[in-house]
Amino acid sequence: MIERVRALGAVLRSPVDSAWLAAFRVLFGLTLLTSTLRFLAYGWIDQLFVAPQFHFKYWGFSWVKVPPAGELHALFWLMAGLCALVSLGLLFRAAAFGLFLGFTYLQLLDVTTYLNHYYLASLLALLLACSPAGQTYSLDALWRPQLARRTVPTAWLYLFRFQVTVVYTFAGLAKAHHDWLFHAEPLRIWLLSRADMPIIGPIVALDWAAPVMSWAGFLFDTSIPWLLMVPRLRPYAYLLVIGFHTTVGLLFPIGMFPVIMVLSVLVFFSPSWPRKLWGRLPARLRARFAAADTRPAPASPASHSRYRLWYALGAAYCLFQVAFPLRFLAYGGSVRWHEQGMRFSWRVMVREKNGSITFVVRAPRAGRTFYVAPHQYLTRLQEREMSSQPDLILQLAHRIRDDYAARGVGPVEVRADTWVSLNGRAIHRLIDPNVDLSRIEDGLGKADWILPEPSEPPPKLHAIRS
Amino acid sequence: MKNPRRQSAFRPNDLGRLAGLVTAGLLAVLACKGLEIDENVYTGATSSRAGTTSTGGGSQSPAAGGSQARAGNSGANFAHAGREVAENGGESATDGTHATGGSGELGGSGGSGVHEPEIPAEVFSKAAFLRQVADCTVARYRDFEVHAVAFEQAAKANVAQPTDASANAVRDAWLAANASWQVAEIFRFGPAARSADEDLGAQELRDQIYAWRFGGRCPVETALVDKLYAAAGFGSSLINTRGLGAAEYLLFYPGSDNECPSYSAINSKGTWAALGLSESATRKRAYAAAVAANVLENAQKLLAAWDPAGGNFRHKLTQPGSGSVYPNEQAALNAVWHGIFYVEKEVKDYKLGIPLGVSECVSGLCPESLESRFANVSTANIRQNYVGFRRLFQGCGGNYTGLGFDDWLDAIGASDLRGRMLTALDAAQQAIDALDPPLEVSITQQTDRVWAVYTALKQLTDLLKSEFVSVLDLELPAGAGSDND
Numbered sequence: 001m002i003e004r005v006r007a008l009g010a011v012l013r014s015p016v017d018s019a020w021l022a023a024f025r026v027l028f029g030l031t032l033l034t035s036t037l038r039f040l041a042y043g044w045i046d047q048l049f050v051a052p053q054f055h056f057k058y059w060g061f062s063w064v065k066v067p068p069a070g071e072l073h074a075l076f077w078l079m080a081g082l083c084a085l086v087s088l089g090l091l092f093r094a095a096a097f098g099l100f101l102g103f104t105y106l107q108l109l110d111v112t113t114y115l116n117h118y119y120l121a122s123l124l125a126l127l128l129a130c131s132p133a134g135q136t137y138s139l140d141a142l143w144r145p146q147l148a149r150r151t152v153p154t155a156w157l158y159l160f161r162f163q164v165t166v167v168y169t170f171a172g173l174a175k176a177h178h179d180w181l182f183h184a185e186p187l188r189i190w191l192l193s194r195a196d197m198p199i200i201g202p203i204v205a206l207d208w209a210a211p212v213m214s215w216a217g218f219l220f221d222t223s224i225p226w227l228l229m230v231p232r233l234r235p236y237a238y239l240l241v242i243g244f245h246t247t248v249g250l251l252f253p254i255g256m257f258p259v260i261m262v263l264s265v266l267v268f269f270s271p272s273w274p275r276k277l278w279g280r281l282p283a284r285l286r287a288r289f290a291a292a293d294t295r296p297a298p299a300s301p302a303s304h305s306r307y308r309l310w311y312a313l314g315a316a317y318c319l320f321q322v323a324f325p326l327r328f329l330a331y332g333g334s335v336r337w338h339e340q341g342m343r344f345s346w347r348v349m350v351r352e353k354n355g356s357i358t359f360v361v362r363a364p365r366a367g368r369t370f371y372v373a374p375h376q377y378l379t380r381l382q383e384r385e386m387s388s389q390p391d392l393i394l395q396l397a398h399r400i401r402d403d404y405a406a407r408g409v410g411p412v413e414v415r416a417d418t419w420v421s422l423n424g425r426a427i428h429r430l431i432d433p434n435v436d437l438s439r440i441e442d443g444l445g446k447a448d449w450i451l452p453e454p455s456e457p458p459p460k461l462h463a464i465r466s
Numbered sequence: 467m468k469n470p471r472r473q474s475a476f477r478p479n480d481l482g483r484l485a486g487l488v489t490a491g492l493l494a495v496l497a498c499k500g501l502e503i504d505e506n507v508y509t510g511a512t513s514s515r516a517g518t519t520s521t522g523g524g525s526q527s528p529a530a531g532g533s534q535a536r537a538g539n540s541g542a543n544f545a546h547a548g549r550e551v552a553e554n555g556g557e558s559a560t561d562g563t564h565a566t567g568g569s570g571e572l573g574g575s576g577g578s579g580v581h582e583p584e585i586p587a588e589v590f591s592k593a594a595f596l597r598q599v600a601d602c603t604v605a606r607y608r609d610f611e612v613h614a615v616a617f618e619q620a621a622k623a624n625v626a627q628p629t630d631a632s633a634n635a636v637r638d639a640w641l642a643a644n645a646s647w648q649v650a651e652i653f654r655f656g657p658a659a660r661s662a663d664e665d666l667g668a669q670e671l672r673d674q675i676y677a678w679r680f681g682g683r684c685p686v687e688t689a690l691v692d693k694l695y696a697a698a699g700f701g702s703s704l705i706n707t708r709g710l711g712a713a714e715y716l717l718f719y720p721g722s723d724n725e726c727p728s729y730s731a732i733n734s735k736g737t738w739a740a741l742g743l744s745e746s747a748t749r750k751r752a753y754a755a756a757v758a759a760n761v762l763e764n765a766q767k768l769l770a771a772w773d774p775a776g777g778n779f780r781h782k783l784t785q786p787g788s789g790s791v792y793p794n795e796q797a798a799l800n801a802v803w804h805g806i807f808y809v810e811k812e813v814k815d816y817k818l819g820i821p822l823g824v825s826e827c828v829s830g831l832c833p834e835s836l837e838s839r840f841a842n843v844s845t846a847n848i849r850q851n852y853v854g855f856r857r858l859f860q861g862c863g864g865n866y867t868g869l870g871f872d873d874w875l876d877a878i879g880a881s882d883l884r885g886r887m888l889t890a891l892d893a894a895q896q897a898i899d900a901l902d903p904p905l906e907v908s909i910t911q912q913t914d915r916v917w918a919v920y921t922a923l924k925q926l927t928d929l930l931k932s933e934f935v936s937v938l939d940l941e942l943p944a945g946a947g948s949d950n951d
Binding site: 047423 | 886
């Protein structure tokens, strides 16, 4: 066993061309730069962070506050600058850590802005910041040649490949349920509404399109990382990746997600693939970097204890990435219904869920009952997200409790009249209407105030028939 | 047969090069995708095919001139209808075809029906639905414009020769115009919508015509003292000093007090008290005439925005894609859906919920929050709103025939949901019909009946916000949701 660990350690320490990591750094920086500029250009900063009077917090992160609008805008411009620095490889380490911290901070501001690919971007920024990605094809390496390296330990390559594999695998496993595989929902609902799209619209609205695409999506997600690992299949697998994500990107408003995935899977290619591109650059430019591009990684580690620390951190990271998405197993039932274990689990586009909710506030001392509509506190986007996610419903219930108590009606009880449709099913109650949510504290345990998921199948919808 | 050259073209190392280029290309394409939509929003481009796809009555040009030419006769009819409204203590005018129950009127708003679009019998398609919605919308705006002309003329006459009869005439004209607009309130998409709501093509024209929920008496009373209505820039002054809401106060409020705080300029400087009853009445007449003229101007702007010779929004709604603010039919239908949501937020929560004290009034009932407490037509307004809702949800024709969201549900196999929604719709209609006496009275004396309307509407909107949205895959306004995954 010890021998095997040592052998593994040797493999992980062995040098591999660092060109792949530099290319990833450049492309990742450009992608996040584009994403940041989109926020600035489309007014999303004000819509998502400034306009709401109430912000939903992640469990344990209620201390994260939303800064004033001016500071937020400045932060986004700073982020854009950091993205550019990361891409250029200038002041790389500080810029990459700043990018990770800034991007993560922005995600913590309001749960309703959660997207799987933002989470992925944060993780990749963290990995990048810890990696020696700034030592190759970078301005840092150009101006401080003593920093330049031509190789990195193989462990970095495996770690990035592992991260991408985790995303695809869990995204695939999240589709392994009855609705997706046997009722083609929610894909059928989404495709039917796109029947008027030019060229592909009539095709995706055909009866067989949703089942075929559901199975294709499931098989793609669960198999693509493994296909990418086989050198002979890799080119074809990459074409599949491009085709899949381009199709998804054209059909659905998923922003930068296709771009992030298409560039992320490049880590499966031969580590030297960027050098071919590099060879196309003007000779004079290449010559300037030549000196900085010839140094291999240190032949031996500074110390074995330092490597052991990195291995331990890497192993803990990998263990977390595998275990955390599986936490839904501890709750039982349908995670798409109760949402416990939904986030940070790569459950990408697996449900169409909408709800209507009214909070029933009873003030025994005042002898009054109030019926509170969420739009009194939330923007439309927040309300739509909240209305089907129990932990967010609980947070708003607490806000309403505090608000009404402050109005002088004394302590209040808050119940939720919640009707939710999952994948087009008839509406069912999501929250037990008898439970006083003002007394419930959010936590990691199973929430027994969430009612069981509906048992009937989703409706059989079809394309518009004349 | 394998081609060795082709095989070699896909060697991993070479493909890495290709991959980089494709990735960069994809990055650029997706980055530009959103920008393309934004360009569509702001071009306002028209098509050479404009106006050629109109059906029935909707093909008439809604140009202001033509409508004004008809205004004389129509105005008299509508004034009569409006008087009925007043005499019935706030019930809706009923010279149109009865729909279901006792209050739905398909002339819409006390109209004579001459502006109703001909609704062809068509099988459901999104394109056909959008055409009918567009024709229905233009018909509603045209109907309102006719009433706005009558209102403006009556208000002007009331300034020139003020008598009790002229005062009654202008009140009747306001009632008719208001009843017409309350149907059109639901059609809050395109130029009528608010840009703050992220609705595509928004030009804020609804708020210019009827700024309800903004303001109150004090801004109007301040404008009265300051003679803001006579200033050159009145048309661009704050919306809470203009529109049908301001006119209602000026025409119907009989008191001589004001609602401004004691520290406000008109009270602290004594300028309100200095006006005197006679001067106050004179100014109110002049102010009402200025408001009526401004309402007419904005009604004509709204029609012009839909006119093929103007903004041609009809074309944008019915021909989504290139040249339209809507990238596709689904996006255009999203906008219509946002319009009908008026029945949830504005009708259920604001017009009923706040006076009922369901959430905001700690002390109990809040009758002072009723929408039309000066003209006493709060019930009629809700009935007209519901007429507008049914015109979009079920169909714009007589007895709500024609294409509606219910036909869309049927067309995709969601007939069960359609049935449940129509049942909820009828229940809400019955509850609204049973609102007698009108809200201004029943809010305190028949509170259970008001609660019945609130509850019935909630059952309808519970479906509207959840199952309905899900099966039709309706979305939030473009841009409001950032990305998704």
